[in-house]
Amino acid sequence: MRTILIVLVLVHGLIHLMGFLKAYGLANFNQLTQFISKPIGMVWLLISFLFVTIAVLMLLKREWWPYVGLIAVFLSQVLIIVYWQDAKFGTIANIIILMASLAGYGELQFNRMVGNETQEILKNLNLEQPIQIKEDGIKHLPTIVQKWLISSGVLENDRAVSVRLLQEGEMKTSPDGKWMAFTANQYFNCINPSFVWKTQVKPLPFAIMNGRDKLTNGEGQMLIKLFSMMTVVNEGNNEKINAASMQRYLAEMCWFPSAAINDYMAWEAIEPTSAKAILTIGGKSVSGIFKFSNEGEILSFETKRYYGSGEDAVLEKWLIEMVDYKEFDGIKIPYKCKVTWKLNAGDFNWLNLEITALEYNKRFPNM
Secondary structure, three states: OHHHHHHHHHHHHHHHHHHHHHHOOOOOOOOOOOOOOHHHHHHHHHHHHHHHHHHHHHHOOOOOHHHHHHHHHHHHHHHHHHOHHHHOOHHHHHHHHHHHHHHHHHHHHHHHHHHHHHHHHHOOOOOOOOOEEOHHHHOOOOHHHHHHHHHHOOEOOEOOOEEEEEEEEEEOOOOOOOOEEEEEEEEEEOOOOEEEEEEEEEEEOOEEEEEEEEEEOOEEEEEEEEOOOEEEEEEEOOHHHHHHHHHHHHHHHHHOHHHHHOOOEEEEEEEOOEEEEEEEEOOEEEEEEEEEOOOOOEEEEEEEEEEOOHHHOEEEEEEEEEEEEEEEOOEEEEEEEEEEEEEOOEEEEEEEEEEEEEEEOOOOOOO
């Protein structure tokens, strides 16, 4: 789709060059029957240059191309109206480029919002004096949790203060829905438990949804926009989504295991290979059950989590199964996961994800 748009913009720009060539007598085109003065011919040249610039900016993935796009479309359409008899069909291209520019502008604003939120949760973190985890620091934990931390490689490694990871995978919104490919990036503050997760989903070949989930100060929020412009979901500041966001942080702690010893965490042994994890933020707590292999690898996480949205959300069993493991920055984590709602009507596997990159304790640039 991006390639098609770039070609359209480029061709549309070159067509505008015809008006300049005719005005200066450099070429004659049967399609242009109306008189074009030399000053107006320079305007045709300027617009041609703007559209070619847009194509180049898109090829270079410069995020500010929509600004040029909006200016070019406006000027182009003014000329088309003046020379309507010869140029009216250029309106179709302008409408397409206008819609793409508006969507691009919306995505630019969306990314800036998410970037500001990310900077906010990561500010004031001390990354200059890392703390290494010693064996004495985990002895208060249930034995199986100790095994997990040791097998993950956290001993003698720096405690995770911040995390950045990239994901890809597939998701669907209903049990009988179609799988949709997605990519995402996510930032965690592991000291003051919070995260910002940004994703892009393609529900249809020519449709894009941008989503952002976040947890800050124990409060969750979900935002989904179609083409970065039309709000589909905007939910937050209620106890159900707050609890669901905290439970998500608790489950995803498997990607930064050293957080298991942080003050906001408590653990209770249940069976030799399972333990209850309790996360407390601002006096509010959520919990879930981690199950492990005998060697200490995480096999699954489950909890009762709100399914649905708004007042209709109800508690259902939420299960994450760990599919495979990989080492990032010296820490072994489950990098492939399968997420399922265990509903009365049957299992609803709604998300399969893979972590493609992960970094701990880095100075992350703006998103």
